[in-house]
Amino acid sequence: MLVRAIHEAALAELVDVGLGQLGMEGIARRASTAKTVLYRRWASTHELVLDALAQAHPVEVPTPAANDLRADLVAALVLLTDWMRTPAAAAVSAILAERERHPGLVEALYRRVFDPRGATFTTTVLRHYADNGRVDARRLTPITTQIGEALVFKLAIDLGRTPNAEEVAAIVDEALLPALGI
Amino acid sequence: MLVRAIHEAALAELVDVGLGQLGMEGIARRASTAKTVLYRRWASTHELVLDALAQAHPVEVPTPAANDLRADLVAALVLLTDWMRTPAAAAVSAILAERERHPGLVEALYRRVFDPRGATFTTTVLRHYADNGRVDARRLTPITTQIGEALVFKLAIDLGRTPNAEEVAAIVDEALLPALGI
């Protein structure tokens, strides 16, 4: 489908040249179409990108097994790293990087893409175990629920690549579980 | 001094328009000088920005008191949040955001600005206490030494502002100290 090709081209172009250099001309080139076609449908590159992200494959949701906290946490964070390797994630990070310069775009991104998709990765797991009494609910603070994601992001920045399964396991063992009192 | 004004203008312009839109023309406008002056000294906007960052005020170094681990960790992270509020930090984040698109620039940034400045914030403190035997040295892994910084960055992203002293203290109490076995 034409629209699908344009969506993919928009995200790929965004990742390649960055939000600051993103233009209809470049997207049209990459999609092998004419920019007339783009202007007929979208008023700006920002709207086009938001549309592309809204149509992108949704993120998988962790399904806790309820009897192995450590494995469920690792699985949730591996889901996160898997998503981080998708083109959509690269596009999202290119947008979030420019939060200061385009606050409206970031806000629209949350409203149209993220908010309709519930909670974050480890939070889903942690709430599940807290409901079962296997984790002290008082330990679930705005800090502790972010440890896993925070370290995944930090390692991704420092290493220049997304953490692998062993590194994710180390995050769970060395940082997350201790903070839960385990 | 003229060069100083140009350096400040370069960083301010970078933060305002982003690395993708950064141009000599804009920097010259902001510094109230002529393009000619810039081209006489610097070959590209990237070199100019690197120069500006190398000249920027260096980051303060934590000085552990050696008898209060918690207070020293909080102080180290507060130093980090203080630095994050400087124009230089905003410029650095604008550059790191485009790591994928300008790897050479990021590499030069590390080589010319960061590497000459030793270790990170909490690491300095943690190594100090490990040397004194007050912290189990085996607990100092590539993961645990990054917990503080990782959560400061994550909170900064999620909140859209740099964490305050109470939030930093919560990071230390709820995540960092437990991971150290305390």
Place this chain on the structure above:
DNA sequence: GTGATAAGATACGGCATCGTTTCTTGAAGG
């Protein structure tokens, strides 16, 4: 006072993108 140097202003041709307009091509539906 004179000479040297850099700041600063202006203009240049070249080029790319902007958003729009016009026209051609092509495929589907009746």
Place this chain on the structure above:
DNA sequence: CCTTCAAGAAACGATGCCGTATCTTATCAC
């Protein structure tokens, strides 16, 4: 077969940045 509508191609004037060249002005050293 023929009509219709969107895709696609090409060109438009406008704008702005590129990097350079030219010329004037201001500030020093001597």
